[in-house]
Structures are given as C-alpha cells and as structure tokens.
Amino acid sequence: NAGVMQNPRHLVRRRGQEARLRCSPMKGHSHVYWYRQLPEEGLKFMVYLQKENIIDESGMPKERFSAEFPKEGPSILRIQQVVRGDSAAYFCASSPSGSPSETQYFGPGTRLLVL
Amino acid sequence: SQELEQSPQSLIVQEGKNLTINCTSSKTLYGLYWYKQKYGEGLIFLMMLQKGGEEKSHEKITAKLDEKKQQSSLHITASQPSHAGIYLCGADFSGGGADGLTFGKGTHLIIQP
Numbered sequence: 001n002a003g004v005m006q007n008p009r010h011l012v013r014r015r016g017q018e019a020r021l022r023c024s025p026m027k028g029h030s031h032v033y034w035y036r037q038l039p040e041e042g043l044k045f046m047v048y049l050q051k052e053n054i055i056d057e058s059g060m061p062k063e064r065f066s067a068e069f070p071k072e073g074p075s076i077l078r079i080q081q082v083v084r085g086d087s088a089a090y091f092c093a094s095s096p097s098g099s100p101s102e103t104q105y106f107g108p109g110t111r112l113l114v115l
Numbered sequence: 116s117q118e119l120e121q122s123p124q125s126l127i128v129q130e131g132k133n134l135t136i137n138c139t140s141s142k143t144l145y146g147l148y149w150y151k152q153k154y155g156e157g158l159i160f161l162m163m164l165q166k167g168g169e170e171k172s173h174e175k176i177t178a179k180l181d182e183k184k185q186q187s188s189l190h191i192t193a194s195q196p197s198h199a200g201i202y203l204c205g206a207d208f209s210g211g212g213a214d215g216l217t218f219g220k221g222t223h224l225i226i227q228p
Binding site for chain 1: 160
C-alpha cells in the first residue's frame with residue numbers, strides 16, 4: 001500500500017532553467033495539494049487540484065509557477081525560469097475525496113536547489 | 116501576524132520526561148492536524164481533531180482541542196529518542212471542504228539521552 005510518491009527527491013537547477021516536480025497520490029486518492037517549505041519559514045499552501053481541475057491556487061505565485069493533475073499520470077508542479085529564492089522543499093499531499101474530515105497524507109518532498 | 120502560533124519554538128527534554136507543545140489559533144478551527152517531520156523528510160500524520168473538547172491518544176502521544184476550538188496541545192509521556200523531530204500543527208480554517216491547511220512554524224524537539 002504505497003504512500004504518496006514524489007520525484008525527484010532532490011533537484012538541482014541553475015538560474016533560468018525549468019524545474020518539474022512530480023507527485024503520485026496514494027491509491028484511491030483523487031485530490032492533490034502542493035505546499036512549499038522555505039528555510040526558516042513554515043509550510044505554505046500553494047495549490048489544490050482534483051483530476052483535470054485546479055480548485056484553489058490562492059497560494060501560488062502569479063508568475064513562473066503552474067500545476068496540473070491530468071486524467072492519467074502524476075500531478076506536476078512546474079517552475080519556469082527558476083531563481084535562487086525558489087530553493088525550498090516542495091511537498092505534495094493527497095486525500096481521497098476532499099471532504100472536511102479527511103486527512104491529507106504527505107509525500108517525502110522534493111528538495112529544489114537553485115544555483 | 117501568524118494565524119497559527121506554535122510554542123515553544125524548540126524544546127530539549129531529557130529522555131523519559133513528559134512534554135507539551137501548544138498550538139494557538141487566531142480564528143476558530145474547523146479541523147486541527149498534528150504532523151511530525153523528521154529532518155530532511157516528509158510529514159507523518161499523527162492525529163486530527165475536530166470537535167471542541169476532543170482528545171485523542173496514540174501510544175504515548177495525546178492531543179487535545181479546547182472547547183472554543185482555538186487551541187490545541189500535544190502531550191508526550193515518557194519521551195524517547197524516537198520522538199525527536201519537528202512537530203507541526205496544521206489548521207483547516209475554511210470548514211467548507213478540503214482546502215489547503217495553514218501550518219504553524221513548528222516545534223523542534225530534541226531528546227537528550
């Protein structure tokens with residue numbers, strides 16, 4: 001019974017490159033959440049997706065960041081033209097159906113380092 | 116100001132001692148989640164509280180939510196080295212469905228042998 005899977009676990013990019021982070025939710029889960037954990041800061045919500053739909057992207061930076069959760073395959077968080085300030089741990093969480101009483105289960109995270 | 120405050124920020128406790136971590140909200144909570152994060156790893160779900168006055172226990176960890184649903188505490192009895200890590204409380208403020216959680220900054224727990 002695999003948990004939430006994220007890959008890569010570590011990603012190094014140079015300024016201006018693109019970063020693609022992948023998240024496969026737990027089996028049977030159709031809701032995905034992305035969070036960012038910056039050094040010395042708490043975990044911040046970025047975006048909430050269901051299959052083929054973005055439900056809430058209120059925490060996403062307006063530029064360079066995008067997320068998708070296609071019908072088939074993992075959810076992708078894409079960061080274009082990365083800058084040093086994007087260096088952080090990015091966590092994905094999933095829940096079965098999104099009802100208020102459900103727990104979000106987190107993946108191991110992708111640690112992005114921008115040189 | 117932070118919507119969710121955790122205290123203390125860090126805690127060093129001798130093995131075998133009890134400890135308490137607090138999480139205080141500036142707004143009414145619809146759900147309060149406790150997670151543990153080991154350094155450099157993901158978050159492990161511990162407990163979720165929804166009702167005022169609710170209390171849950173798992174092994175040596177007990178979490179409580181106050182009647183007003185604005186404060187939660189996490190209590191560890193007879194601490195062990197395996198309890199070391201960062202404890203995060205996460206809040207559901209919306210109540211209208213699963214939205215993104217708002218997290219406190221965490222409490223770093225160190226257990227001294």
